[in-house]
Amino acid sequence: MTIYYIQQSLLSAKVRTVIKDEEGRSVFLLVGSWGTRGDSISIYNLEGGILGSAKQTKFAVKSQFDIYRFHEKVGSLSRIFSINRDFYYVKKLRWVAIGDIPHQDYRIYRFNELIMSMTKEVSHQGDFYKIVIQDDDEAAICLCIAAVLDYWTRKSNKLEELATQKMADIQLG
Template identity: 50%
Template sequence: METYYIKEHVLSANVRTVIKDTQDKPVYILVGRWGVKGDVLSVYSMEGDVLATVKQTTYAFPSHFDLYDKRQKVGSLGRLFSFNRDMYLVKQLNWLVLANVGKQSYRIYSLKERMMLMNKHTSFQGDYYKLSIINKDVSPICICIGAVMDYWAKNNEKNWQTVNTFLNPKPSYQSIELIRKD
């Protein structure tokens, strides 16, 4: 089992992100950006080799992402449905991703085997995501999926804030004065 740590506030941000192991040594670098169809996020080794890439193929709801392992397409990630917990499917790999966005907890399963567990982790250095991945071979792909999950969680949070502001606007000073006059 491999364990990695990624700073929470930079996982799905448009900046370079260093992924460290349990000894606080840099293992991977996550580079790319989100927001527009065709945007790409890539996991690099410390030597500069591209290990995995995730590419956004659609921007409209529901968003879809293609996953590449060393520049070869290995699957497509898309949302199955959302009820109490979100469920995603990685086609071609036959992986199922279960997401509990409220608790920021994500799990990836392949048939009956858990491939990755990603949870929020707080230390004296700040807030991190802790990724426990079954083996090093699938680590870059799992990191890409984790970045997509964080991206979707942050986008859903922004969308709900916009909807709540629209449905429950804060009363303004002028509206209170109008109520007093009536």
């Protein structure tokens, strides 16, 4: 089991983001951006070798992301449905992710086995995601999925803000 920290404001930003371990040492580099079809993010080790990536393949209400380990496709991540919690599925890997968007709390499972957890933590240095990965061999895939989950959280929050603003405009107008 390994714990990683990513500064929340940088996870979905269009900048290079350093992923650190529990001791604060830089471990991985996340590069890329979201927004249009074909956009992707990649996870690199500090020597510059690519470990994993996520590429947006569908861009709409039902967006989808292909997940790669090195350059080999290992699965496709898509949102199944959202009621009180969000549910996601990674085809081929048979992983299920359950998310609580308001609290920014996520868990990924393979059947009953916990693969990864992602929670928001607040410190004097800012807001961070604490990502706990059970198997180090799956770290790159999990970190790519974490970036996609954060993207969907930000996208959901923006849509919610737009809907609230439209309702306020209608009530004032």
